[in-house]
Amino acid sequence: MPRPGITSSPLFWQLASFALFFGAWEIAGRWPVSAAFPPFSATLLALLEMIGDGSLGKAYVSTLQPLLIGIAICGVAGIGFGIGMGLSRTVEWFTLPVFIILQAAPMAAIIPLITYLYGIGLTSKVLAVIFLAAPVVVMNSYKGIRNANPSLIQMCRSFQGSRRQEILKIILPHAAALIFTGLRLGLAMGFIGVVIAELLITPTGIGDLITYHSSVADYPQMFAAISSIILIAAVSLHALERVERRLFPAEIRGS
């Protein structure tokens, strides 16, 4: 049998696809497709420069603040609401319509309303994150609770388990994986929310870098700022997905 070559390693193909992507970007930038489209090399240099002079770091300190506060609130209140809706028909009746509407509403249209009510400060940005992230966090927790295997619940009752034991030992463990997935998807929505807020409410943080460099035609810097937020979102979501797979491997997941 021939020795497996370098081409059989998944890492090789991952690196190759990156090289292809950045190579195409470089060529398209040098061609150029548009005066506002810098090549990959110029973008990378601009990124290093912005890291070096501390402007990128400062931007992220102010961008991550509303994001983390918003996600933390979703994590506590959103999961709480979802679990409440899953367990109680009354809570479901009151809150489910709200979250269905929130899930369907185009958020960018609501942001001016938030600004009108809460001004242009941190509160409005946190709210933008919450409005985008909460529905998916709530709905996942709710579905996780509602999808509890009825046969397991009957099993618990057949051994005289109390309602409390039924919730703590069957329903919540069963829902845990979906709740975690909800949080991860909530974070993804939160990234969208915080950037929209920074672009639409007042330019701060990464939104400020993007708007400012675009207005003075520093396109490599603008692309560097855009690429950095995409990179950070992708890396953190991927990391959370790995944590999720480690915490809830396929063999212990409820069907």
Added chain:
Amino acid sequence: MQNDTAVEVRNISKIYSGNVEALREVSLAFPRGKLCTLLGPSGCGKTTLLKIIAGLIPANSGEVWVNGRQVDGPGPERAFVFQDFALLPWATVLRNVAFGLELRGMPPEQRNEIARKHIAEVGLAAFEASYPNQLSGGMRQRVGLARALAVNADIILMDEPFSAIDEQTRRKFQEELLDLLKHHRKTVIFVTHSIEEAAYLSDQITLLSPRPGRVAKTIAPGIDHSRGPDEIRRDKHYLDTVDEIWQMLKQYVD
């Protein structure tokens, strides 16, 4: 009620929402220490009757008497074995078997010791730390059976326990079940749609007619289980029982 009757149902009727009549006026007695089968085509309400006896679903009318007392919910003297096993996928075999005792608030050391004994009894000693999804269907149902034995109930209710298991494993399991019951002297109420299974295992077979479920006939096959399984399966008495049931049930199949 006589002392040799473990479970008795009186005039049980069950109508599901949407006016589906599952059971009509079912009265039956299950003798203590025997294996009794509820047999019938799908839709005859046999699982419904079993779950009413278990106290898992309420009847619209009628009474369930267990050990001489009327009951209206689950109780420690009854343990249920589920068709789909109903094991916690996130818990090991050990925790699953001990789960009934865990719900009763027994301390971990004590309940694990009891669970280990029953895991060994069903032949899974090497799999205490495995998760249900790592086991075959037959092994999962052994876990379900061990869990029911662990709570030391004298009545075991089994809802088509072998229907999700392949035929070879099923036969082996049936023999082991009879063997286990010989040592434990439990009363077993067993739901199945397999005529052979009913005839092979049972001391008493109740045939239910479909829609609405009613007692069509009660048969006592009187098979001597002290003989080997292969001998029983060739026995004229066993074959006659199978044929008698089939002649009864044929009319309900279209």
